[in-house]
Amino acid sequence: LFLDQTEFGRPVRDVSIDLQGSYTPLPATQGGSITVSAGDVMLDSWAADASGVIDRVVTVPNSALGRLTDVTVELRTTGAQEQCGLQQPVTLRIDGDSRVFSTLADPPLPVGFPSLPQTLMPKVDVATSDRSLVDVSRAVELIAGLQSLTSRPLDPEWVTIDETLASSG
8 A cells, every 4th residue: 555645635643544354364274364564664563363354453653654655454363374276365455445544744744845836735936036937937847747656637827926935835
């Protein structure tokens, strides 16, 4: 699973995922565990049971959040091994309707450039000291570059320098 802050349309913190899914129930001769991690940080782990159902809320610590956060759900099995071709394949499926909850991060997480472009969403003020062709061209180039990092549209508004300094956008 990928948590893309630009898909939220804002910088986020306090992220939790209501994981819904299923896996192949394991026979009595096998054991297993399910782990959820964000990058190198293990978020949760539990024993696989005979139900084959995943219904668990997992919290992603703010320190593990980036513009793109890779969340991995993994099923590991142990126990008796069958001869080749006799072992049942094991599957794991996370439902697309698993919900993600978050709150607005102010200041954004992570701090600095890694928080772009979600910090500028959805509305961003654009200003230059003068409206020369070179300055306007550079502003358009910067906004276009930031826009290329997200599928959500930025909403730039041309304002004066004084308006920009007084604005949170």
